[in-house]
Amino acid sequence: MSLSPDDDRLLLTKPRSSNNENELEAAIKDSTSDLPLGKSLYLLVHVHGHVFDKAMTTIRQATPAELTVHSIESPTVRAILSIENYLTSGKDTSQSFKHVYDSLKEKFIKRSKNNAANEQAMRIIGYLVLYSKHQEAGQQYICNELSSSDKRCQLAAVILIQFLLSHYMSSENSHNDLASLFIPLLVDISEKYGDTTTLLACSSCDLALQLSRYVALHLNSVAEPTSKIIEIQETSNDTISIHQIQKAWEHADTMLYRLEKWIKSTGKLETASFKELHSFLRYANENIKHKDKQAEIITAWDLISTWLTPKMIVSEKPLTVKKQKSVLSFESAQTMPLLSSIKILILVILQRDRLVELYGPDRSSIVFTTEEEETKYLIQKEYKTMLQSYPLGNIGNHFIVQLVTQLPFLCTTDDIQSTDLIQQILNNVEYKKETEAWLIPLLMKQPESSICNLLWNILEQNDKSTSSFELLKSIISQGSPDIIDLVENNLLSVIKNSDKACELLIQCMDYLHLPSLIQKLMPRIVTEDQREKMVYIALISKALLHPSWNNNSILFHIDLVREFQLLKHFTKPNKPDFLDLTPHNITTRKHNLVESDIIYSDEEIKKMSTYLIAPIQLWSTKVDENLLKSALIQLVRKSYGLPGDHVCIDAWRNLSHAFSNNHDLIWGVMQECIAIMQSHTISHTLADDIMKVTPMLILQTIPEQSFDMVSLPKSYVNLLSKKFEMLAIDLQTIKVSSNNSNTGISIQLMDELLIRCFHEDWKPLAQFATTLISKIFCN
Structure with missing residues (x-):
């Protein structure tokens, strides 16, 4: 059997096909195998950021089978996976991570024109810390770096976290645990090096605040726990999240104290502002668990942590008008009275002394620009809203007092109605004459409680005693009938214990x-x-x-x-x-x-x-002597009109001291008594007899020495010598004088008394008249 050419050709190609398959396998293996660590790092450092981010997203979303294809198609994906596998292949993941981290961390800090390379280095570590299967080891290593005694290592870690927060974490809601892990370490750094405003101290402080902001903004966004944790975890995600923000705010409170120390100079207004911020954090910690208050609290903290940064605090320049408006025009989806307080707090702190210069009690004449007038309007609008929401968890107690005292031309007392707030102002205001214009009208909004509190300060003799006394004097001097009555009633209850209260009551007498x-x-x-x-x-x-x-x-x-x-x-x-x-x-x-x-x-x-x-x-x-003389004459007449009434005689006895001190007083009394005695004829009725004796009783109450200037002419005494002998009065004892201007009065009185001495029908009257002659005219 012979082969056709085609068959030969087929036999020849079989071994060639086998070679192609081997080559393909080799090519696939070569394109999917891990790159050396150095090559992977070099490749990733030099790719564009968006390329890296796209590759990272691909890895996070792909299945294992898809990753093989992506690894072939994308060198960036392959490089990232190569580093991931490098960490997996090592016996000590932490040590392997250190190798990767140390290769890149210098790029975090290094200032160079190639900022892209620096950012790419942080992107690589960011992937490993945030998204890789070795993220736990990576996070722990960063924590170790933050805890290091090497400032350079700490600064590199801080810069890295800043980058991750701004590029990745801020747009995602699953990193509360990581943020909560970093915050206390960053606070420790800031506190350790915070005596001076170094880059490390300021950066760590700022980052701690921004992470606390992140945790707050992503409340209730805790990542779902693993099934293994579910078995032993009884607390809900909400509880975990609230606990995280509460701890974050505790650390943030420490950072606020640090910011306050970094301000070049702080007056009463700035000090009060920081006190209010601490009060806010206490309020936030206590109320964040209430769903109806979460949005307002979180929005307020968002505003605080956005503006109160180390950079803004350390700067000595006040905010520009544009930035002031930016703070004041911050809006939320719903009305939040708390935000008004926070806006003014921020403005006061960042404006330095500028607000006091513009609106303080000692301000000079200032012409405001249109923009400054607009800003003033916005501040006053927020101030009124703040007053309407008072009290809100004791927020405003320190601050409002200083606003009205330090900025009286900006923050008036017209809209203040709260009794507690009025008392707070009263307790803290430094009384000056200049403050009367606004302080007294404020107190008169709640006059009863205000007056009681002022009196309490006087009685307690505390550091407010003097100012309270002066303030009450000013209130009394206004002469308002209702207020005077109120002051009188309160003073009457305390005058027995306070000389100052007696002084105030005496002042009230002008209006009572x-x-x-x-x-x-x-x-x-x-x-x-x-x-x-x-x-x-x-x-x-x-x-x-x-x-x-x-x-x-x-x-x-x-x-x-x-x-x-x-x-x-x-x-x-x-x-x-x-x-x-x-x-x-x-x-x-x-x-x-x-x-x-x-x-x-x-x-x-x-x-x-x-x-x-x-x-x-x-x-x-x-x-006054003239008034006394006039009153004595009226009293003689009144005594005569009340025959037999002992009260007038008792009154004359109490006047004896005045006669002893001023002997001239007797002449007016003697004249009035003589006039009454001369008006009476001899009568035997009881009423007439009592009235007849009244002038003599008055003269009897006057001390004997008061009559030392009473005397008679020698010729008159000689003329009446027989009568004096009949009365058994020794002529040698009678006081005589030739140049007494009041001789006529003395003679008239003696004549009236002698008439009564020889009153045969009323022997007691005669005896009384004789006794009176001896007292008045004899030595």
């Missing part, structure tokens, strides 16, 4: 209805505490001294004491018009008892009247 005030003070004299008793006596005396009385104050006071004696109880103040008390209307008008409703016994009334009439004595030592 003094008869009512005295009626309120009188029952308080009834106390066993002698100091307290003297306080009330002194205050009544001060009220009686007020110039508004027009000389009749002691007459009114005598009527009050007399009313008490007749009714045997105290009455409520009769305001605004006090009735003139007479024997008739005291017994006929309707009386209101004070709260105690106590009816006193005769013995108690006698004892108490001694103290109730005592203010007259103190009054007499302080009153």
Whole structure:
């Protein structure tokens, strides 16, 4: 059998076909085998970023069978898989990762024109840390680098994480665990090197804040746990996620303290702003578990961590108008009052002292630009919203106080209504005359609580005591009737314990209805505490001294004491018009008892009247001499009009000290007594007899030494010598003078007394007149 040519040709090609298959197998094997590590790294460092990212996405999405095809088609995919297999083939994955990492980390830090190569190096490590099957080993290695004592290693790790966060993590929601792993290590670095604003300290601080922002923005986005973990894990993903953000905020709070230390200079406003930020984090930690509050809290933290960065803090320049508007115009999907507070906080911190220069109490004359006016409007709009939402977890307690005190031309008190906030301002404001314009109207929005708090400071004698006293003085000086009544009522409850309160009540007397005030003070004299008793006596005396009385104050006071004696109880103040008390209307008008409703016994009334009439004595030592003389004349007439009433005589006894100090006072009293005595004819009725003796009783109460200037002419004494002898008065004892300007008064009084000395039908009257002559005219 012979072969045809075709058959020969067939036989010849069989071995050639077998060779092609071997070559194909060899080619496939060659195109899918792992590249050497160096070659893989070199290739990946020099590809474009988008090419690497596309290859990385392909690997993450492909099946194992598809990967073979992709590896043949894409050298980038092949290089990435080669590195992955390199880590797998090694006995120690961590050591193999170190080999890869150390080959690339210098590129992280190195500043060169070829930034693309530097980024590609970080992309390679990023894939291994975020997406490869060796990511756990890679993440642990980065943690070790952050914990290293080598600053260069730490800086390389920080730069790497910054890159991963901005290029990969921020667009994905499955890296909360990794972010939470890095945050405490970054905080440790910042705290360790944070005494100065080095690149490492600032970068680690900033990164810690940005990672906390990432964790917050991706709340409830924890990756599903593996089945193995599910068996022992009882907490939900929500619980894990909330715990992560709470821990992140605890570390962020530390970073805020670090930022505060990095500011070149901080005033009260900036210090208060940082206090509010710490308050916010406490509020956030406590309320993040509530679904209805999560959006507002997270949005607020997003705003804070976006603007309060080390770069912004370290910069000494205030924000431009454009950036200010950017902060203030930050909007959320829904109305969030908390954001208004945060916006102003950020603005205050980043504007340095510029806001105080523009709107502070000591600002100079400034012409605002249109943009500055627009910014002012936006700030005030947010400020009003902030006030409307107060209180929100105690946020604003420190801050609002400083806003209204440090920026009175920007943040006014017009919209403040909260009692607690008003008290906060009162407790923290540094009182100056310049602050009265806005502080007093603010306090008057809640006058009762404000006045009580001011008085409390005075009583406690704390660091606010002096300022509270001055502030109350200013409030009183405005003379508002409602406020004065409120101040009076509060002062009455504390005057026994505070001299300052007494001073304030005395100041109130310019605006008070003094008869009512005295009626309120009188029952308080009834106390066993002698100091307290003297306080009330002194205050009544001060009220009686007020110039508004027009000389009749002691007459009114005598009527009050007399009313008490007749009714045997105290009455409520009769305001605004006090009735003139007479024997008739005291017994006929309707009386209101004070709260105690106590009816006193005769013995108690006698004892108490001694103290109730005592203010007259103190009054007499302080009153103007001319007013005193006029009042004494009126009192003589009043005493004559109340025959047989002991209260007037008690009043004269309390005036004895005034006569002892000023002997000239007797002449007016003597003249008025003489006029009454001259008006009387001899009568035998009891009423007339009592009225007749009243002037003599008045003269009897005056101390004897007060009459030392009373004398008679020698000729007059000689003329009446027989009468004096009949009365057994030694002429040598009678005071005589030839140049006394008041001789006429002395003679008139002696004439009236001598008439009564020889009153045959009423022997007691004659004896009394004789005794009075000896007291007044004899040595």
